Amino acid sequence: MSDKKSPSLLGRLAVHLGMLTQEQVSECTREQACDANPKPAGEYFVGKGYLSRVQLQQLLNAQKRVIEQHQVKLDQHQQAKPRPVPGIEPLPQPQPAKPPPPSPEETAADNAAALKASLPTLAVATPKQEAPVVSEAAAPEVENIADVRFDPGALNALLKHGVDRGASDIHIHAGSSFKLRVQGHLVTADDKVMDSATSQRVLIGALGDEDRETLKADGQLDFCYSVEGLARFRANIFRQQSGYDGIFRVIAPRPPTLEDLGLPADLARFTNYHQGMVLVTGPTGCGKSSTLAALVDLVNEERKEHILTIEDPIEFQYAPKNCLVNQRSVKRHTESFARALRAGLREDPDVIVIGELRDLETISLAMTAAETGHFVLATLHTGGAIRTINRLIGAFPANQQDQIRTMLSESLRAVISQRLIPTVDGSSRVPALEILVVTKAVGNLIRENKTFQIKSIIQTGAALGMTLLDQSVLDLMKAGTITREEAMRYVEDPKILGES
DSSP states (O other): OOSSSOHHHHHHHHHHTTSSOHHHHHHHHHHHHHOSSOOOHHHHHHHTTSSOHHHHHHHHHHHHHHHHHHHHHHHHHHHTSOOOOTTOOOOOOOOOOOOOOOOHHHHHHHOGGGGTTTSOEEOOBOOTTSOOBOOEEOOOOOSOGGGOOOOTHHHHHHHHHHHHTTOSEEEEOTTEEEEEEETTEEEEEEEEEEOHHHHHHHHHTTOOHHHHHHHHHHSEEEEEEEETTTEEEEEEEEEETTEEEEEEEEEOSSOOOTTTTTOOGGGGGGGOOSSEEEEEEOSTTSSHHHHHHHHHHHHHHHOOSEEEEEESSOOSOOOOSSSEEEEEEBTTTBSOHHHHHHHHTTSOOSEEEESOOOSHHHHHHHHHHHHTTOEEEEEEOOSSHHHHHHHHHHTSOGGGHHHHHHHHHHHEEEEEEEEEEEOTTSSOEEEEEEEEEOOHHHHHHHHTTOGGGHHHHHHTOGGGTOBOHHHHHHHHHHTTSSOHHHHHHHOSOGGGGOOO
16 A cells, blocks of 8 residues: 555654654655655655665555544444435434544544554563564554553563573664674574564563653663563663664672672772772773672672762662662763762762763763762773773863873772683683772873883782783683683783794
């Protein structure tokens, strides 16, 4: 069926289903009106890359059913009129006002049963060692399209399968198969391709009304999702060309210990500072958040202070032990990291935990907090201790960098940079660390803009617990924990590994 006869209905359906925004529909409608040889509305949706051909066909099917139901209502409306009796002319009688027959748009808004075929639900089986089975069934009856509610059971089943397989991340993709990240590698858990309508239905099951509106308006959403008795997940849902995708990072139900993470117990000493800043750095997926959580939980156990965390979103949840713990989520409890930090300085914290140093203002406020008597723990996406220092300084304008070097030399206490490397048998990953302790000598080099010389101090600082990443990788290789091939991927200077 062509969509040319009722483009406004097609657009309304697309907006109701969350397949398009109102702005996208308006843009395509304007282009259609200006076209000398206008095409059906759906062709503009596909031509702009807003819908795939599969999505358009689903939308056209939904439109066809809405129009059919509209015709049924029209027929019922006609049948309700009184029929004349042959040979008798009816007397004129006052008739009560009758509502006009419904329009197709009203039918679409008042009866969402027509969308059953376009929004299949899922029945997912999750035996522990078998791939989940995805099948389609009819959507439940609803009174109004705007009131469509999605069953999160299918999403929970997929997440359970990922957790049972030991995945760190669970990928749900429109137009692709269900995938898991296991020991750092992306693997296919099920060859069945999930279509866009199914993906949308599964993912929207995780969201409340407010989050759905945010996703619809912004095109992406960060949030935390919990499944009772299973785990918590740091999640991101985003819209892409084929539909909605979701990535779910598994978060343990309690903060890990250093021993759980395979980290040296000596790192616990970095929780003994009462002011200054300790940073945990590394690329995405290297375990920064878990290491930070282990350090925070040590503070929670060993000190009697006020811990304030600012995260996006909240990941590990800290039950108060000896400390008072307040956890704030960006977008839910506060507008931004910077705003929460400004307010935090007036909330009497002893320890401030920042999920990520993302921008200049957040970095500036974190350094100010460290200088004004607070102990700051934070993460940063950088590749090593020296790069971390250069990144912090380089975030500021050139005319401020001399002052920032001085501030950083006085407030920075330590940098822990880490990687996770697969073991020889591939059954797990082990951390390789670069550790910098900011001594007076390191502070002088930061002030004098000679950070390139810090490497030599780390090399000779083993007695203070310092180590270079290359040395840590070499030690793991010599111990037989990792292969030479894996070691080659992580060292900066391959010569340190010797001849093969």
